[in-house]
Structures are given as structure tokens and as C-alpha cells.
Amino acid sequence: MTFLILGYSSFAQTNPINTTNKWDLQKCVAYALENNISVRRADLQIRFAALDLQQSKKALFPNLNFNSNLGLSAGRNQDPTTFSLITTSYLFSNYSLQSSVDLFNWFTKKNTIEVNNLTLQAREEGLEKAKNDIALNVAVAYLQVLLTREQITLAKARVAQTKTQLESTRKQVDAGKLPELNAINLESLLANDSAAMITAETSAMQSLLQMKALLNMDAAEAFDIVTPPVDKIPVEPLGDLQPDAVYLLAINSQPQQKVDSLSVLAAKKSVEVAKGSMYPTISLFGSLGTATNSRATEILSSTSVNVPIGTVSVSGTPYQVFPINPFNVFTTGKQKYLSQIDQNFRQSIGVGFSVPIFNGSQLRTNWKRSKLQLKETALLKEQNSFILKQDIYKAFNDAVASLQLFNANKKTVDYSAKAYDFAYKRHELGLLSTYDLIASQNTLQQAKSQLLYSQYDYVFKMKLLEFYKGQGLKL
Numbered sequence: 001m002t003f004l005i006l007g008y009s010s011f012a013q014t015n016p017i018n019t020t021n022k023w024d025l026q027k028c029v030a031y032a033l034e035n036n037i038s039v040r041r042a043d044l045q046i047r048f049a050a051l052d053l054q055q056s057k058k059a060l061f062p063n064l065n066f067n068s069n070l071g072l073s074a075g076r077n078q079d080p081t082t083f084s085l086i087t088t089s090y091l092f093s094n095y096s097l098q099s100s101v102d103l104f105n106w107f108t109k110k111n112t113i114e115v116n117n118l119t120l121q122a123r124e125e126g127l128e129k130a131k132n133d134i135a136l137n138v139a140v141a142y143l144q145v146l147l148t149r150e151q152i153t154l155a156k157a158r159v160a161q162t163k164t165q166l167e168s169t170r171k172q173v174d175a176g177k178l179p180e181l182n183a184i185n186l187e188s189l190l191a192n193d194s195a196a197m198i199t200a201e202t203s204a205m206q207s208l209l210q211m212k213a214l215l216n217m218d219a220a221e222a223f224d225i226v227t228p229p230v231d232k233i234p235v236e237p238l239g240d241l242q243p244d245a246v247y248l249l250a251i252n253s254q255p256q257q258k259v260d261s262l263s264v265l266a267a268k269k270s271v272e273v274a275k276g277s278m279y280p281t282i283s284l285f286g287s288l289g290t291a292t293n294s295r296a297t298e299i300l301s302s303t304s305v306n307v308p309i310g311t312v313s314v315s316g317t318p319y320q321v322f323p324i325n326p327f328n329v330f331t332t333g334k335q336k337y338l339s340q341i342d343q344n345f346r347q348s349i350g351v352g353f354s355v356p357i358f359n360g361s362q363l364r365t366n367w368k369r370s371k372l373q374l375k376e377t378a379l380l381k382e383q384n385s386f387i388l389k390q391d392i393y394k395a396f397n398d399a400v401a402s403l404q405l406f407n408a409n410k411k412t413v414d415y416s417a418k419a420y421d422f423a424y425k426r427h428e429l430g431l432l433s434t435y436d437l438i439a440s441q442n443t444l445q446q447a448k449s450q451l452l453y454s455q456y457d458y459v460f461k462m463k464l465l466e467f468y469k470g471q472g473l474k475l
Helices: 025-035 037-058 108-174 180-214 243-253 255-276 337-343 362-428 434-469
Strands: 063-073 090-104 281-293 297-305 310-314 317-321 327-334 346-354
Touching: 025 037, 025 108, 037 108, 108 180, 108 255, 108 434, 180 434, 243 255, 243 362, 243 434, 255 362, 281 337, 362 434
Parallel strands: none
Antiparallel strands: 063 090, 090 281, 281 346, 297 327, 310 317
8 A cells, every 4th residue: 555655854743733833744744634525535435335345245145034014804815824714804913034045146246245345445545545645735735835935035135135225325325425316216126125025925824824724724723834944855866766767666556556457357347247147046045934813713622522413213112323433522712822823833945046038138238338337447547547657757857847947047046146246336336326236136036036936846846756756755
């Protein structure tokens, strides 16, 4: 199971949220994984899949059902205990215990278990993908906050620099060495720089709010992050992140690719399940039952009697004729409830054979649909692999371009700084106008901003390649 391996700065804190405790990337990611709705929904999908797997396993066992009913019958009907036709009303009750089990169904249930097992594994990898996506988004938001705070630092430095220039220029204006216009121009520049600093601070607060939303945190909560210097963030050498090698690692380690592979296997088993449902099923069944009748009677006692059956006259003398064997006279009464339960007890057992002959071609259509679903799942896997490869090569090319732009911007900052130093000295000697000095300062400031952007962009592109390689995100 693949997941992000996060490395963190030494500023890690573990205390609850407060105004002084700052969170590092580790704590932000851990909080997001625990509270993010997408991750929690992915966890629910795992639970659903686990229930399906559990149910399909239990489907192998025999089913057992108990049925009972109590009612009043009137009119001409059949006595449920003697099965004779009667017209009297009576109260009746029936009890039955039934069970059946499939003996052979072309491995449909076995394949269903495998489908659900593969689906469960795919859901687990889907959870890992959701976690990876959230961790990556948190890292991007984290870097965005760091970038906006670096912009605040640049803006404050520019404000301080402009203030220093204004103070120096004001002294020269008061001494009559420079015209008042020079000081006015710098005052205007200071106002613009102050506005830019406020904008940078607002942008930083907005970035922090966006990160709190990503963490699913209440906007009113006190929250801040550790801000390590960007040049202290570890970056793996670009030579160790060649796209072909990174892709070979990613295709076997990224959760999405594992989800796709498991989904294809599950689709293959689903085809076998649909095919098996078109064939006959052999099952074993059995039942136990009994019934009662409120008008049922039973023999309570019997008396042996030998009564004459007629008379004969012999020589004028009458004689009574008795049967050779006496017969019994029975006394009956209402049969007891438990006695009826015992006497009416019945059992049955048998083998069932079910053959699907015609059902609107539903089973065959399901089989054809499952084969098409298999092809669609395989195409989706192929598409995701293609997208992954494209993303890795794009990230590598972007990283190369970002590195080249970063190196070029460093040279631009060096040259712009030298140009500004010369311009400042000439301005101090009255050989350069304030307008030209401001232009030189703006060039330097823009170069620093571009350098900052390119540096963070390079770091992010490299972290993305490390993520695809399976090394996680390290800040």
C-alpha cells in the first residue's frame, strides 16, 4: 500500500491550535486526512465494500427461515390437520422451518466473492489515492502561503529602502542641493510601496484562509504555519528524477494505477459471474412443519362392550345373538395444543433443479454488458496510465525549465542590484534624477519577485517529481 512519506522541518509542534503554536506540513497533512470530507467519504466506500464481501461469503451457507401464522377460518374449507372438508369455523396456527443450499451453481457465488474482494482492495487503494491527493493539495497550499510571506518580506524591504532614500533626499532638499520634486517623487513611491506591502499581507491572509478551508477547519480558528526558508527545503538532484525511470516506479506504486488493475480483475470475474447465472442450479432443500386446529378432538378413553346384535328363536325359544368379538366405544374430547403440535409434525427433503430458459434475455444481456464493462475498465486503465506518463514527462520538462529560469533570474537580480547601486551613488552625487533612480529600483524589485516565483515554482515541480517517484513530499 502506497502513501506519501512526509519529511518535515525541525519546527514541528504537537500542541493544540493556538495563536503561538505553528503547524508544520506533517501536522497540516495529518489534520487534513482526519477531517477532509473526500477522505472520509472514501473510507465509507471501503466499509460498504467490506459489507458486500461479508455478505457474499455468508451466501455460501444454507439459508434458514421460520414461518408462523395464526388465523380464523370459516365456510367450506380443508381442515389443516385432517385434510378433510369441513364447514365449521375454527382457529388455526401453522409453523414451519425451511432451509435450502445451492449444491452447484457454476461457481457463481465463488466468483462473486472474488469480485467483492477485489472491489474492497480497489476501494482501499482509492482511499490511499484520496489521501495522496489531499496531501499534495495541502503541500501546494503550504508552498503558496510561504510564497506570499516571502512577498511580504520583499515588500517590507522595499518600503524600508524607499524610506531610507526619502530621508537622505529630504536632507539634500532641505540643504538646497536637490529640488523638492525629488522628495515628492520618493514620497509617492513610498505610498505605492506601502500599498504593495498591504496587498502582500492581504494575499498572505487569503492564502492562509484557503489552506484552512482545505483542512476543513473553521475559519474562526487560530491557525498559523511554520515558515522554513525556501532555500532550506531539500530537493533531490534532477538527474535522479529522469521521467522514464520515474514512470516505471509510478506505474507500480501510484494508488490510481493499483485501483485500475484491481478494477480490471474485478470486471473479469464479473463476466464469469454473469455467465454462470445463465446455467442450471442444483440445490438441496428441506423443511419441518406442524399445525393446530381449535376444533381438533382426540380419544380420551375406550370401553369394551358386547351388546346383542339380534335374536333367534330355537324351538320357539328366543335367544340373543352376540358378536364373536366385543367392540370398543370411544370417549372423545378437545385435543390439547402441544399434542397437536406433536401429532401433526411433518418433514420433507429433496433436491431442486432450476434451469433458466427464457426471461426476456435479461441474463444474456447482463453477460454481454459485463464484457463491455470489462473493455471499458481496461480502456480507463490504459488512459490513466497514458495520463500519468504525460504528467510525469510534463513535470520533468517544467522542472528543467523552472531551473533554467531560476538560474537566469539569479543573474538578473545580480545585474539589477549592481545597476541600482551605481544609480543610487550617482543620485547621491546629483548626477541622476530621482525618476531614473525609481526606475532602477523598480527593475531590481521586479527581478527579485521573478526570482522568488521561479524558485518556488522550481521547488514545487521537483516535489511533484519526487511524489510520482514514491518518495513523498519533504519540506
